Amino acid sequence: MTGPISDLGPAEARPVLLRNARLTGVHAPGDADRVDVLLRDGHVAVIEPSAGVGTAADVEVVDLDGRWLGPGLWDSHVHMDQWALVRRRLDVSSARSAAEAASLVGERLRSRPLAPGQPLVGYGFQDALWADEPTRALLDAVSGDVPVVLVSKDLHSVWLDSRALAAHGHGDHPTGLLREAEAFAVSTAVSAVSERQLDEWVGEAARAAAARGVVGIVDLEMTFSVDRWARRVAAGTTSLRVRAGVYPQDLDEAIARGLRTGDVVPGTDGLVTVGPAKVITDGSLGTRTAWCHDPYVGTEGDPGAHGVATYDREALVAHLRRASSAGLVPAVHAIGDAANASALDALEEVGCGGSIEHAQLLDPADLARFARLGIVASVQPEHAMDDRDVADRLWAGRTGRSYAWESLAAAGVRLQLGSDAPVAPLDPWVAIAAAVWRARDGRDPWHPEQRIAARTALAASTGGRSRVEAGSVADLVVTEADPLTATDAELRSLVVSATLLAGRFTHRAL
Numbered sequence: 001m002t003g004p005i006s007d008l009g010p011a012e013a014r015p016v017l018l019r020n021a022r023l024t025g026v027h028a029p030g031d032a033d034r035v036d037v038l039l040r041d042g043h044v045a046v047i048e049p050s051a052g053v054g055t056a057a058d059v060e061v062v063d064l065d066g067r068w069l070g071p072g073l074w075d076s077h078v079h080m081d082q083w084a085l086v087r088r089r090l091d092v093s094s095a096r097s098a099a100e101a102a103s104l105v106g107e108r109l110r111s112r113p114l115a116p117g118q119p120l121v122g123y124g125f126q127d128a129l130w131a132d133e134p135t136r137a138l139l140d141a142v143s144g145d146v147p148v149v150l151v152s153k154d155l156h157s158v159w160l161d162s163r164a165l166a167a168h169g170h171g172d173h174p175t176g177l178l179r180e181a182e183a184f185a186v187s188t189a190v191s192a193v194s195e196r197q198l199d200e201w202v203g204e205a206a207r208a209a210a211a212r213g214v215v216g217i218v219d220l221e222m223t224f225s226v227d228r229w230a231r232r233v234a235a236g237t238t239s240l241r242v243r244a245g246v247y248p249q250d251l252d253e254a255i256a257r258g259l260r261t262g263d264v265v266p267g268t269d270g271l272v273t274v275g276p277a278k279v280i281t282d283g284s285l286g287t288r289t290a291w292c293h294d295p296y297v298g299t300e301g302d303p304g305a306h307g308v309a310t311y312d313r314e315a316l317v318a319h320l321r322r323a324s325s326a327g328l329v330p331a332v333h334a335i336g337d338a339a340n341a342s343a344l345d346a347l348e349e350v351g352c353g354g355s356i357e358h359a360q361l362l363d364p365a366d367l368a369r370f371a372r373l374g375i376v377a378s379v380q381p382e383h384a385m386d387d388r389d390v391a392d393r394l395w396a397g398r399t400g401r402s403y404a405w406e407s408l409a410a411a412g413v414r415l416q417l418g419s420d421a422p423v424a425p426l427d428p429w430v431a432i433a434a435a436v437w438r439a440r441d442g443r444d445p446w447h448p449e450q451r452i453a454a455r456t457a458l459a460a461s462t463g464g465r466s467r468v469e470a471g472s473v474a475d476l477v478v479t480e481a482d483p484l485t486a487t488d489a490e491l492r493s494l495v496v497s498a499t500l501l502a503g504r505f506t507h508r509a510l
């Protein structure tokens, strides 16, 4: 597999020689030496000191001029269809009150009127800290003839004007703010675009991700996406590797077809594999539905004060057993500490491994259990930046063990980072920045004791590859700066010069 560059023989695809690279995790910013990296047959074939040696004629030579070469990035938790849609929606995430959100709607409708009958869909509101109530009347005052649907940042609520309420069968709803199942039904309905349109938008989103250095995603879209991804790859969306998750409603079909986590989906050139079996066991922090040992502050004594468990223990064990015995590795959504404890109990009883998605609030006694059971903590650091004020209020006194990434790392737990796009942007540098700095918008770091080392964050974004090594797959990212020494702001706006997937450029700005 490896040999000197001058021994290069004929190969099927044209080899690429990246000259004058600095290797992320190997070189320090002050180092003067450079390496040349030969990519052949989809792999890193040779790494040797830059010496200006000649190359065979069929090698494409790209001079990196001292740029940084590192392993390509993964986003381990994405809802890709939602992200493709949200990228095109009115962004109302900056609204700090219901009135402000309504005024963004009004501005948008005045500046770019919609065709008659077309609804306006917005995304990203967070009402947990608003002093005023989101009401249908507030939207009616600005929406005129246009049905307006605003989807909350965590996807668990929707806020509609009267026209949209009527269109979705909630004409007599008192406030216009729908939660959970009713909200999901509306957000599903407004997301119903044609397959062809959605595929096109997903293709755009995939190219945009590659332009940020992404080589792969775990797609936890709530539909059976294995076949859809095969279709998209066949139609030319080849910028990413995709692990396509399976939800409980599709478990029967997946098992009947013999799909196992890690299987390559035929006809996708190895790009699409079967992902984990996702199961959701509680709600979210912002809607106070994450299942917690202690009541949410201010709700003590209420019936839902501890949040919601969506599975009882027996049902969860049965589900995990069925999935794992069919070769599907579980990915268990658990946000509250009670949900995490219960998920660990069930995973331990079944003995199947897998991941816990989110793991936002943990009983310290459970840290060692993650490690002992080999359960991956699949976390979304930017959520902590979005939710720190909500957590300080609703989980007051508990935030020292929330988003506890350093405690997890110190306990020997394998971390993987993700965005949960559309909740946060599909940009792993944002996740890495949040994990390493725990700060945003010029604020002081939030629980800085839970910051993790840049190296740890990078490895948690690359499937554990902390540097480029000879013999490894040529999924690579070229950056203008060293991500291991970059500041928070530098990471968030890190310039990605190129991304390669199995030695092929999926993004190139060189």
Ligand SMILES: [Zn+2]
Pocket (backbone or CB within 6 Å): 077, 078, 079, 220, 420
């Ligand atoms: Zn998710």
